[in-house]
Amino acid sequence: MMTAYDVVVAGGGPAGLQFARELGARTDYAVCLLEANPSLTDNDKSTGGTFEQVIDGFDVDESVVMGDSEHVVFEGPTARERLAIQNYVLDFPAFLDWLGEEAASNGVEIRTGERVTGPIVENGAVVGVETTDERVRGRLTVDATGETGVLTTELGMWNRERGQRGIGKEFEVSGTFDSDAMVFRFDHEVAPGGYAWVFPGDNRFKVGVCWVNDFHDRHAPDDRSIDAYLRSWLNRDDRWRVDEIHATHAGAVVSDNSINQRAADGLVAVGDAVSSINPLFGEGIRPGMESARMAADVAIEALGAGDCSRDRLAAYERRWNAEKGDEWRLQRIVGELLYDFDAGQQDAFVRSSGTFSQAGLDRLQRYELTLADLLRLYPARASDLSKLPRVARHLS
Numbered sequence: 001m002m003t004a005y006d007v008v009v010a011g012g013g014p015a016g017l018q019f020a021r022e023l024g025a026r027t028d029y030a031v032c033l034l035e036a037n038p039s040l041t042d043n044d045k046s047t048g049g050t051f052e053q054v055i056d057g058f059d060v061d062e063s064v065v066m067g068d069s070e071h072v073v074f075e076g077p078t079a080r081e082r083l084a085i086q087n088y089v090l091d092f093p094a095f096l097d098w099l100g101e102e103a104a105s106n107g108v109e110i111r112t113g114e115r116v117t118g119p120i121v122e123n124g125a126v127v128g129v130e131t132t133d134e135r136v137r138g139r140l141t142v143d144a145t146g147e148t149g150v151l152t153t154e155l156g157m158w159n160r161e162r163g164q165r166g167i168g169k170e171f172e173v174s175g176t177f178d179s180d181a182m183v184f185r186f187d188h189e190v191a192p193g194g195y196a197w198v199f200p201g202d203n204r205f206k207v208g209v210c211w212v213n214d215f216h217d218r219h220a221p222d223d224r225s226i227d228a229y230l231r232s233w234l235n236r237d238d239r240w241r242v243d244e245i246h247a248t249h250a251g252a253v254v255s256d257n258s259i260n261q262r263a264a265d266g267l268v269a270v271g272d273a274v275s276s277i278n279p280l281f282g283e284g285i286r287p288g289m290e291s292a293r294m295a296a297d298v299a300i301e302a303l304g305a306g307d308c309s310r311d312r313l314a315a316y317e318r319r320w321n322a323e324k325g326d327e328w329r330l331q332r333i334v335g336e337l338l339y340d341f342d343a344g345q346q347d348a349f350v351r352s353s354g355t356f357s358q359a360g361l362d363r364l365q366r367y368e369l370t371l372a373d374l375l376r377l378y379p380a381r382a383s384d385l386s387k388l389p390r391v392a393r394h395l396s
């Protein structure tokens with residue numbers, strides 16, 4: 001069977017849905033979104049922590065916001081700093097459902113339970129996708145399949161092997177949490193080679209652990225699973241009382257340095273499918289949606305001109321690399337050091353964050369730290385010189 005649209009979007013996470021929402025709201029093109037899961041709400045991997053750039057910048061409906069807070073707390077093994085950074089916690093499945101409704105209300109056809117298996121390539125250009133039982137053609141195809149990057153991987157658009165891999169797992173629980181702030185804890189005893197978090201919500205809160213595999217291997221004293229670490233933190237911290245675990249969210253992340261190929265003839269890639277995720281803290285909703293908006297701006301012009309060649313679509317890639325790519329590369333270097341800190345450095349890093357002015361905290365939240373900020377945050381040790389070869393690989 002064969003169907004045809006102007007635009008075919010593979011994947012219904014925040015990035016694919018936002019791309020479809022932009023096209024639906026701004027054009028009359030026939031847009032179809034193919035999501036492998038039976039429902040958009042089945043993608044419940046994410047904690048949904050986010051910031052004003054998402055809530056205000058994408059007009060997110062308050063009904064899908066579980067909680068908000070004016071402070072972020074950074075903790076080390078012994079240090080603790082409360083930072084004035086406004087933040088929000090999304091009900092992630094409800095958020096996806098809402099994005100889908102927004103897109104559908106503007107004519108986008110959302111087709112769930114449809115797994116994309118690969119691109120259709122003719123004369124070197126992508127002209128649609130194969131699903132398990134259909135060929136779906138499009139003048140433009142979008143890969144938004146998340147970290148599996150179903151199309152970008154087959155097209156060889158970025159080097160997944162060079163990417164840094166991590167995992168995260170959290171419980172959404174009811175009970176009481178004696179804090180109004182979003183807490184990030186850098187402490188190898190709780191999350192070896194990563195960080196742990198607790199995000200407040202109205203009636204429920206979210207407690208999670210994540211790590212970068214390379215650093216976990218170096219800092220974990222044992223081979224306990226992420227589930228064991230998460231349960232251990234959940235049970236031992238007396239700031240909360242857990243009545244019931246309502247949901248488990250978990251998933252993997254691959255972060256490259258994000259100077260990636262984002263456009264091919266007939267195709268653009270957005271979100272985690274092309275490693276848009278911020279490599280320092282693993283925040284992916286905001287950059288995924290931002291990549292979708294940038295791609296949509298270029299796609300609308302390309303479709304209007306009847307030219308979806310790579311030459312035309314590469315304007316999106318250039319914009320991403322100019323606005324985010326170099327920043328992300330720097331953040332990855334900082335992450336390489338942060339997750340390898342010893343306990344004393346973790347505490348020193350946390351204490352330094354507490355010395356930041358409001359303008360500095362705003363730069364931290366926007367991932368726009370200056371070299372002076374980074375030097376202030378970074379608790380250098382002579383032994384860190386041995387890390388330089390590992391850090392240098394991110395410069396290419």
Ligand SMILES: Cc1cc2nc3c(=O)[nH]c(=O)nc-3n(C[C@H](O)[C@H](O)[C@H](O)COP(=O)(O)OP(=O)(O)OC[C@H]3O[C@@H](n4cnc5c(N)ncnc54)[C@H](O)[C@@H]3O)c2cc1C
Nearest residue numbers: 011013014015036046047049116146168251271272284285
């Ligand atoms: C445990 C955990 C916690 C996280 N917490 C946060 C957080 O608090 N804040 C934050 O900003 N980010 C967080 N992230 C990262 C964030 O969730 C992702 O970066 C973000 O969801 C990426 O959006 P996306 O649309 O690119 O991909 P995804 O959300 O992965 O969506 C991709 C979609 O494509 C579908 N799909 C995959 N393959 C196919 C196929 N072959 N055919 C059709 N459909 C397909 C998937 O089912 C999925 O629905 C977290 C990640 C994890 C793992």
